Every structure is written in C-alpha cells, then in structure tokens.
Amino acid sequence: xxxxxxxxxxxxxxxxxxxxxxxxxxxxxxxxxxxxxxxxxxxxxxxxxxxxxxxxxxxxxxxxxxxxxxxxxxxxxxxxxxxxxxxxxxxxxxxxxxxxxxxxxxxxxxxxxxxxxxxxxxxxxxxxxxxxxxxxxxxxxxxxxxxxxxxxxxxxxxxxxx
Ligand code: HEC
Numbered sequence: 001x002x003x004x005x006x007x008x009x010x011x012x013x014x015x016x017x018x019x020x021x022x023x024x025x026x027x028x029x030x031x032x033x034x035x036x037x038x039x040x041x042x043x044x045x046x047x048x049x050x051x052x053x054x055x056x057x058x059x060x061x062x063x064x065x066x067x068x069x070x071x072x073x074x075x076x077x078x079x080x081x082x083x084x085x086x087x088x089x090x091x092x093x094x095x096x097x098x099x100x101x102x103x104x105x106x107x108x109x110x111x112x113x114x115x116x117x118x119x120x121x122x123x124x125x126x127x128x129x130x131x132x133x134x135x136x137x138x139x140x141x142x143x144x145x146x147x148x149x150x151x152x153x154x155x156x157x158x159x160x161x162x
Contacts, residue, residue, distance in 0.1 A: 038143030039067070039082040043136035051133030054126050058119065066137075076114045079154040083139030083147040090135035097127045109157045 041048060055061070061069060063076040096105050097119045108115040119127060139147045149160040 035140075035142060038140045038147075040138055040140070041133070041136045042085075042138060043133050047129060047132055047136070050129050054122070054130055055133075058122070063114070063116075077110070077154055077157075078114075078116070079151045081134065081137060083137060083143070084151065085135040085137040086139045086144055087148060087151055088135075090131050093131035093134040094127060097122070097130055098124075106155065109155075 043051070055066070059071075060066070060081075062071045062074045063078040064070060065080040066082060068082075096102055096116075099105055100118055100120050102116045102118055106116070119130075122130075145162075148162075152158070152160045
C-alpha cells in the first residue's frame with residue numbers, strides 16, 4: 001500500500017469512529033421516557049381562534065401565562081391558565097367571567113389593581129367562547145398535581161398541602 005492510500009484508510013477509519021461515537025452520545029440523551037409537554041387543548045380550531053382573539057383584545061396576558069406566553073413587563077402573580085380546564089369547569093369559568101365582582105367567587109390576596117377584573121361587560125357570546133376555551137385547556141395526568149399546586153400557591157400565596 002502506498003502512503004497516500006494508508007492516509008485515506010486512516011481518515012475513513014476516524015470518520016466511522018466519529019459517527020459511532022456521536023450516535024452513542026445522542027442515543028444516551030434521547031431517552032424514550034421523556035414525558036414531553038403536559039398541556040393541550042381539546043377546543044376546535046374555530047373556538048380557539050375566536051377565544052384567543054378575545055383573550056388578546058382584553059389583555060389577559062398582562063397578568064396570566066398561557067402557552068408559556070405573557071407580558072414580560074407585568075409581574076402580576078395571577079394563576080397560570082395552562083391546564084386550568086382540568087381543575088375547573090366550563091360553568092365555573094362562565095360564571096366567573098360574568099360576575100360583577102369576581103372576588104366574591106375567588107377571593108384575592110392582591111391589591112385591587114392586580115386583581116382579576118370583571119368581564120361582565122363583554123358580549124355574552126364572548127364570555128361563552130372564553131369559558132369553553134378555558135375548559136378545553138387540559139393537563140395530562142402526570143402533571144395534574146403540579147398544576148394544582150401552582151394554581152393554589154399563586155391564588156392563595158400559601159404552601160400547597162394536599
Ligand atoms: C389585572 C390582571 C388580570 C387580568 C387583565 C386578567 N386576570 Fe384573570 N386573574 C387575575 C388574578 C390576580 C386572578 C386570581 C384571583 C384574584 O386575585 O383576583 C385571576 C383569576 C383568573 C381565573 C381563575 C384562575 C383559577 O385559579 O381558577 C381565570 C380563569 C382567569 N383569571 C381568566 C382571565 C381571562 C380569560 C382574562 C382576560 C379576559 C383575565 N383573566 C384577565 C388577574 C388578571
């Protein structure tokens with residue numbers, strides 16, 4: 001074998017070793033028990049599009065997190081809405097959004113300016129769509145306790161002790 005040929009074999013050998021090593025490393029991190037994202041919505045495209053427009057128009061994201069999004073300029077410690085539909089019912093959301101004084105339904109620990117505002121002035125249809133959408137915001141079972149804990153602690157400011 002000439003020197004040139006030997007060099008080529010060495011290079012090919014090193015390349016194969018590299019591919020094997022990279023595959024082994026990726027395989028190690030890419031474990032099959034990664035549980036993925038726990039939140040999902042059961043709403044139709046139509047309901048979620050309409051609801052998200054109302055959500056945007058009424059600046060809910062000034063205080064709440066939904067799909068990891070919120071207004072970063074605001075630091076209101078309101079409960080996150082991801083998974084909230086696994087904790088409360090559509091009727092609850094409708095009544096809460098329709099209440100003149102939402103704090104009669106869920107007492108607040110915050111100053112008036114940070115409390116959940118009344119949305120009783122919205123069109124009835126808009127409150128219905130928002131309520132249906134909130135109820136569609138589900139969380140998978142393995143993350144339900146954690147979601148309850150976050151909601152409880154944000155709402156009450158107390159440690160969650162089931
Ligand atoms: C000014 C801040 C603010 C805005 C804007 C706001 N919220 Fe809230 N929201 C809160 C706070 C704070 C709470 C917890 C109760 C309280 O302290 O009044 C809450 C509670 C809730 C809850 C009940 C959560 C639970 O723990 O069960 C829902 C649902 C909700 N808001 C939906 C909305 C929707 C939908 C909008 C927009 C239409 C909205 N909020 C706009 C601050 C806000």
